[in-house]
Amino acid sequence: MKNILVPTDFSAESHHAFEVAVRLAARIGGRVLLLHAIELPETATFSTYGGPVGGTELPNSSADPMDDVFVVKLLQATKNRLHRLLAEAATLAPGVPVQEFVQATRLSEALTSMFTHQAIDLVVIGAQGHTAAEHFFFGSNTERLVRTAPCPVLAVKHPVEAFEVQRLVFPSDFSAEADRAVSELRRVQALFPGAVLHLLSVVATAGQEEAAREKIAAFASRHQLRSYEAAVTLADRPSEGIRRYAYQVQADLVLLPTHGRTGLSRFLQASIAENVATYAFPPVLTFQLN
Incomplete structure (x- = not known):
């Protein structure tokens, strides 16, 4: 880069x-x-x-x-x-x-x-x-x-005192498709090795929380992510949940993969990435999945 x-x-x-x-x-x-x-x-x-x-x-x-x-x-x-x-x-x-x-x-x-x-x-x-x-x-x-x-x-969107990322938020549904984002996640972690990684899942109902945490744990295990914080938040729309959580933990960077094609998981929809990138308070890094 x-x-x-x-x-x-x-x-x-x-x-x-x-x-x-x-x-x-x-x-x-x-x-x-x-x-x-x-x-x-x-x-x-x-x-x-x-x-x-x-x-x-x-x-x-x-x-x-x-x-x-x-x-x-x-x-x-x-x-x-x-x-x-x-x-x-x-x-x-x-x-x-x-x-x-x-x-x-x-x-x-x-x-x-x-x-x-x-x-x-x-x-x-x-x-x-x-x-x-x-x-x-x-x-x-x-x-x-x-x-x-x-x-x-x-x-x-807002002033950044010094671009030193200490809290990195990676929102996903942690499906198999999300595995394709790991290489970019590792590259960002290499740039900011001291950052705490927040693996975030946004669900629509409380009944989905346990399954979401299990998927986060499985994702972290597949990719040998040793130091991370698992987070599950409730929201009607993923973009709303991402913005709210980023503000809550005072995130320094949100990393969000996207894909323009339909039929993929809702966390890879371009509209979500566009909305978060435009309106979230911390810097948002988006990238296309091939």
Whole structure:
């Protein structure tokens, strides 16, 4: 895990994500790729690098000169804000390489381009709920990434003092399908060897608690998990139970596998991971099961 992509709209949430990404890069010896997407006016004749669009092409006779003025000022302001983030990273974690990317397109297209041309190992994204705020970086972008990203996605909603994971929550139904998530679980544990692992099962009725604890014990035995805390909580919806338990134990990280296909266990449904990633208070690491 060397290349960490951080999309930013300069919101508070994306700044929290940037700080976590820089600290994580320092821990693993990685680098941060900072991405900002700008949707330019259709009549603009300047690229995101400040030069004329199309190089030697003839000027666009229908272009509004004021659009170019706006674009130049927007690009300059954007680069200034990115440079301030680079300076902040140099103070926060000296030696961590940070490279900025500005793309004149929608965020979804900018992300696709980054996945295609850069070897992205992890996306760290600022998670926002669905509000009327004038950010392009809505919760729906977080949810889309959780569902479609070709690499793990770490969603960060609130400030994180220092990304030192002491309480790691792994929610699951601990079926045979959950065994496929163990390799990612071990990788996270290797990054934070001192973290207490909470194996969490969310059930709908009290009558299911005993069976849930037995499945947790069997899962831990199959994979020789020696140090863990088994937890069973009641909730109508898994996402609700996960969020409540994470808050109760003051979790530092929730690790949640997901799979877009139907027919799998309810803990592998993308909708649950999307909901938890967008609304839970601790950072949430989601990853696709192959």
